[in-house]
Amino acid sequence: MRFKGKNAIVTGASGGIGSAVARYFAGEGANLCLVDRRAVAEIAKEVRAQGGNVVEQVIDVTDSAAVRCMVDAAIAGLGRVDILVNVAGVSSHGPAESVTEAEWDRVLASNLKSVFLCCQAVIAPMRSQHYGRIVNIGSILGKNGGNPRPWIDRNEQTRAGNLAYGASKAGVHAMTLYLAKELAVDGITVNVVAPGPIASAMTVNFPETLRALIPMGRMGQATDVAEAVAFLASDAAAFITGEILDVNGGMWVD
Numbered sequence: 584m585r586f587k588g589k590n591a592i593v594t595g596a597s598g599g600i601g602s603a604v605a606r607y608f609a610g611e612g613a614n615l616c617l618v619d620r621r622a623v624a625e626i627a628k629e630v631r632a633q634g635g636n637v638v639e640q641v642i643d644v645t646d647s648a649a650v651r652c653m654v655d656a657a658i659a660g661l662g663r664v665d666i667l668v669n670v671a672g673v674s675s676h677g678p679a680e681s682v683t684e685a686e687w688d689r690v691l692a693s694n695l696k697s698v699f700l701c702c703q704a705v706i707a708p709m710r711s712q713h714y715g716r717i718v719n720i721g722s723i724l725g726k727n728g729g730n731p732r733p734w735i736d737r738n739e740q741t742r743a744g745n746l747a748y749g750a751s752k753a754g755v756h757a758m759t760l761y762l763a764k765e766l767a768v769d770g771i772t773v774n775v776v777a778p779g780p781i782a783s784a785m786t787v788n789f790p791e792t793l794r795a796l797i798p799m800g801r802m803g804q805a806t807d808v809a810e811a812v813a814f815l816a817s818d819a820a821a822f823i824t825g826e827i828l829d830v831n832g833g834m835w836v837d
């Protein structure tokens with residue numbers, strides 16, 4: 584019960600990784616503010632059954648006013664916010680040439696601006712209590728230049744993440760490093776978990792040829808990511824900040 588008495592906001596809580604994080608945290612005793620633009624009732628029911636208090640927030644995390652209200656609601660409903668886990672995000676596929684300006688804006692807003700807004704909104708409350716744990720979900724695609732292999736098969740890229748996605752996740756990594764240095768003095772740690780391919784709604788069409796490049800021979804599970812998030816959010820990681828923790832089965836090593 585390492586999160587007994589702790590309160591956590593989890594965005595993207597209706598998705599594969601977000602719901603796994605919520606379930607894991609609830610199992611360790613946390614109370615949760617569950618955030619998604621889709622209904623969160625199902626995962627909220629599971630968390631309540633595990634004994635935790637729940638605040639449900641169906642909002643768009645690219646909307647700054649909605650994000651501020653969400654943090655206020657979390658504090659009003661749970662008492663304080665100890666942990667923020669930014670999981671909400673969208674995928675985007677295809678070759679660089681096919682990325683429209685509208686798609687670029689959608690992906691950068693959904694994956695990067697949203698994380699900025701949520702992090703910014705918890706700074707004041709976390710600073711005032713001199714305690715906070717922020718864990719952002721990045722990606723292997725923000726580090727490795729993605730998976731384009733046109734010299735082998737141009738079509739492979741149509742089902743693999745594109746440069747807008749990779750740039751958004753690289754932005755999350757960079758923002759995390761900045762926040763880590765700025766907020767350490769306030770007792771707030773800021774880290775990234777950077778997954779490789781994880782079995783979820785986002786990867787149902789992931790090319791088999793790319794799956795074969797994972798040294799461990801399998802896609803990751805959402806629970807693999809939840810384990811890493813829980814570690815970085817726990818007091819066991821009290822002296823770790825500005826870390827980008829890879830959870831990718833060896834697909835990218837640095």
Ligand SMILES: NC(=O)c1ccc[n+]([C@@H]2O[C@H](COP(=O)([O-])OP(=O)(O)OC[C@H]3O[C@@H](n4cnc5c(N)ncnc54)[C@H](O)[C@@H]3O)[C@@H](O)[C@H]2O)c1
Nearest residue numbers: 595597598599600619620643644671672778780781783785
């Ligand atoms: N699945 C993978 O292989 C993988 C790998 C690396 C990183 N990631 C990242 O992990 C995170 C979760 O991915 P997943 O696989 O669980 O996908 P998912 O599609 O199952 O979950 C994403 C959730 O985020 C929510 N969401 C998206 N935009 C939102 C917005 N603007 N406001 C509120 N909610 C919003 C969606 O409704 C959805 O419930 C994403 O940030 C993704 O980029 C996933």
